[in-house]
Amino acid sequence: MTSTNDYFGETIRRRILWRTLKYLVAFGYSPEECLSLSQKVLAENPEDLATAFALLRGILPLRAQLNFPQSAPPINRSFMVTDQEANGDIFNDFEL
Amino acid sequence: MATYLTTLNCERQVDPLDKWKKAGRLRRLALAFLIVAPTLIAAWVMNSLLPAQGLGWLNAVMTGLFAILFGWISVGFWSSLAGVFVLARGGDAFSVLKDADLATPLSGDFRTAILFPVYNEDPIMVFQEVMAVRRSLARTGEAGRFDVFVLSDTTDPNVWITEEEAFVKANSQTDDLRGGRLFYRRRQYNLKRKSGNIADFCRRFGADYRYIIVFDADSLMSADSLIRLVKIMEARPDVGVVQTPPKAIFSETLLAKIQQFAGALYGPVFAAGLHYWQLGEAQYWGHNAIIRTEAFIKHCQLPRIPGRSPLAGDILSHDFVESALMRRAGYGVWLAYDLEGSFEQCPPTLIDELIRDKRWCQGNLQHSRLVFAKGFFPTHRALFINGIMSYGSALLWFFFLLASSFEALSSILATPIYFPEGPSLFPDWPRYFPAWALTLLSSTALLLFFPKVLAALMVVISGRTKEFGGFLRLCLSIFLEVAVSTFLAPVRMLFHSLFVVTTFLGLRVTWNPQNRDRQKGLSWGAALKFHWFGSFLGIVWGLSMYVISPGFFLWLSPVAAGLAMSIPLSVLTSRVSLGALAGRLGLLKTPAETNPPVEVQELAKGLTAPAAADFFSEAPGFTRAVVSPFVLALHLSTSGKKRNPGPKIKARLNSLMELALQNGPESLTAKQKKALLNDPKTLTALHHAVWGLDGDKAKLWGILA
Structure with missing residues (x-):
């Protein structure tokens, strides 16, 4: 017969498993990797979700697919006009 | 500054192509004569028609207003007639497209940047357009010469995150895009709006690109037209800007379909007409145009308008000013009226159109x-006046109608004086000239509607009626377009008059068009809120005139009816179902619908394709950035390096994080969400803390189990 503590212990383990799986899937890990990493977390017997995620962060490998595309090329200011008031002269005189 | 002006003068003198300038002067002179001479005759006839016994000052005001309005609509009439002349002759000798060597591929070591400035627009639509353009370029083999930049000024945190996700998805497409690159940059502070966004690009990256091609968030261009634009610029070093005439696509609501149809049918004629008299002193319309980058950076910086009046400060409608500055620097600004493959989208509802007009009105009045x-140059001064009149004419028309009503009222209420003071052989009978009145009315109608008839005739003669659904459907569509635009004209007049008055008074009127369902269109409640005054005015004005002067009521009835019906007109024209019904009946068809270009087909396909779903795809962007480790990593990668915040800011960010953890993402304002998104450390801490939440607090973030 399962004791009350065992029951809650099992529930928290199940929650940790599902939530780490969800996290890892969202991160782009394959199903096999997700299961393996979740099992590694569970093997440490974390007592709550926060501890479980602290453990997970410690064992997450670096992801090659997170090399996101470069969002901007190098800056080249050689055309820059330093005069911030350029064209302000159009208001200096009345002229048609 | 003296050196700078000397440079400008030198550039003007060395302009190698002077022929168009002489032709332009002659054409504009002819246009001025064709406007002024008939206007003077019409004003004289109008003055003769007004009651001789009426109020002298009122007659003078009415004649003056009529003359300005008659002259104003003459500009459009003669431009269209010139357009028919150009198209009937098979083109214009000065078409800027004729100078481009279209047969040989592009050569030389230079690149072109395609810019998509966006501001809280639908990121899915924007990046589908980006991909349609890139695929089109890849098919030509010239993709490697073009880099695409999505320049975001987005302030909505949810849209911001969705843009970043769409950027990565677009870059991870498996298509062979042959060397073209796609970049995404978001400004944290959107100084000077769109013009500031483009200027920011120019300062940072402009030196690497010989040309920039500016798109709008709803623009699309074919690779063929993009390459032609570059070839024009390569062939003509004296050209600073080439504007293309975009055609409307993807219209769904009845109003948008009507605008799309009108643009497709009348647009080519009008664009050819504009080219005829503007030549190298045309205008840049802010998008779907190519710009010579170095000249733009050196000569087109926008000055601040001095003073404190409502018309001072940063220039709002930058495009017209930039084209005037470009011409001032000696470069030509051309409208490539004969270039196909340029598209844009119409505002879906009357309210959306009016909100856009409000912005444009402020900008144009500032000119x-x-x-x-x-x-x-004088042409650009005239074009500034033309822009002012686009909205000012509404107020003048409104005054003219008020003055006419007052005249009708006074002629009924005032006792006629048949025997004026002083010696007189005959009584002074009231004089009426019905034939002259009819001539004047038909002349005005001719100016308004004849260009439409001519444009339709051009389509019939060139055998292109099938592109518009066939001859009968073309005629029915024109009838529908004329009917709806006639009834909407007074509604637009009233709002434009309001915009002019509020702009000059420096009043801020903010509208929030949130009551619109894409399929159902504008709600009756929202329409009532916007149009109650117009409807009330139309009913009261119409009924008063019917009682006081039934004869004048007949003249006023189209205006009064348009105003009185503004609520149902606004609601019904916003309906997608009515637009679809017109489509099923084969009405309001356009060539871009009948034979859609590949780019338009691809964009339509991309927009209807189901998006890949994940655990958090239904959640708003901010929630996804906090919860999804992938989206968070993406966001942090595009954020760049951030300074460490000071203790006060750090404490504020921590309190925001606590608030978010306690009450969920919806408890934060957009400003608070942006503050968190702008600080990588707090955002990462929030991400970790959220995944450790349990129970109801976890549910607030969409994390179950």
Whole structure:
């Protein structure tokens, strides 16, 4: 017969498993990797979700697919006009 | 500054192509004569028709207003007639497209940047357009010469995150895009709006690109037209800007379909007409145009308008001013009226259109401060006045109608004086000239509607009626377009008059068009809120005139009816179902619908394709950035390096994080969400803390189990 503590212990383990799986899937890990990493977390017997995620962060490998595309090329200011008031002269005189 | 002006003068003198300038002067002179001479005759006839016994000052005001309005609509009439002349002759000798060597591929070591400035627009639509353009370029083999930049000024945190996700998805497409690159940059502070966004690009990256091609968030262009634009610029070093005439696509609501149809049918004629008299002194419309980057950076920086009046400060409608500055620097600004493959989208509802017009109205009225500014060419001064009149004419028309009503009222209420003071052989009978009145009315109608008839005739003669659904459907569509635009004209007049008055008074009127369902259109409640005054005015005005002067009521009835019906007109024209019904009946068809270009087909396909779903795809962007480790990593990668915040800011960010953890993402304002998104450390801490939440607090973030 399962004791009350065992029951809650099992529930928290199940929650940790599902939530780490969800996290890892969202991160782009394959199903096999997700299961393996979740099992590694569970093997440490974390007592709550926060501890479980602290453990997970410690064992997450670096992801090659997170090399996101470069969002901007190098800056080249050689055309820059330093005069911030350029064209302000159009208001200096009345002229048609 | 003296050196700078000397440079400008030198550039003007060395302009190698002077022929168009002489032709332009002659054409504009002819246009001025064709406008002024008939206007003077019409004003004289109008003055003769007004009651001789009426109020002298009122007659003078009415004649003056009529003359300005008659002259104003004459500009459109003669431009269209010139357009018919150009198209009937098979083109214009000065078409800027003729100078481009279209047969040989592009050569030389230079690149072109395609810019998509966006501001809280639908990121899915924007990046589908980006991909349609890139695929089109890849098919030509010239993709490697073009880099695409999505320049975001987005302020909505949810849209911001969705843009970043769409950017990565677009870059991870498996298509062979042959060397073209796609970049995404978001400004944290959107100084000077769109013009500031483009200027920011120019300062940072402009030197690497010989040309920039500016798109709008709803623009699309074919690779063929993009390459042609570059070839024009390569062939003509004296050209600074080439504007293309975009055609409307993807219209769904009845109003948008009507605008799309009108643009497709009348647009080519009008664009050819504009080209005929503007030549190298045309205008840049802010998008779907190519710009010579170095000249733009050196000569087109926007000055601040001095003073404190409502028309001072940063220039709002930058495009017209930039084209005037470009011409001032000696470069030509051309409208490539004969270039196909340029598209845009119409505002879906009347309210959306009016909100856009409000912005444009402020911008155009501000140009009144530039009409007499130093160094501009006369054509651009005239074009500034033209822009002012686009909205000012509404107020003048409104005044004219008020004055006419007052005249009708006074002629009924005042006792006629048959025997004026002083010796007289005959009584002074009231005089009426019905034939003259009819002539004047038909002349005005001719100016308004004849260009439409001519444009339709051009389609019939060139055998292109099938592209518009066939001859019968073309005629029915024109009838529908004329009917709806006639009834909407007074509604637009009233709002434009309001915009002019509020702009000059420096009043801020903010509208929030949130009551619109894409399929159902504008709600009756929202329409009532916007149009109650117009409807009330139309009913009261119409009924008063019916009682007081039934004869004048007949003249006023189209205006009064349009105003009185503004609520149902606004609601019904916003309906997608009515647009679809018109489509099923084969009405309001356009060539872009009948034979859609590949780019348009691809964009339509991309927009209807189901998006890949994940655990958090239904959640708003901010929630996804906090919860999804992938989206968070993406966001942090595009954020760049951030300074460490000071203790006060750090404490504020921590309190925001606590608030978010306690009450969920919806408890934060957009400003608070942006503060968190702008600080990588707090955002990462929030991400970790959220995944450790349990129970109801976890549910607030969409994390179950």
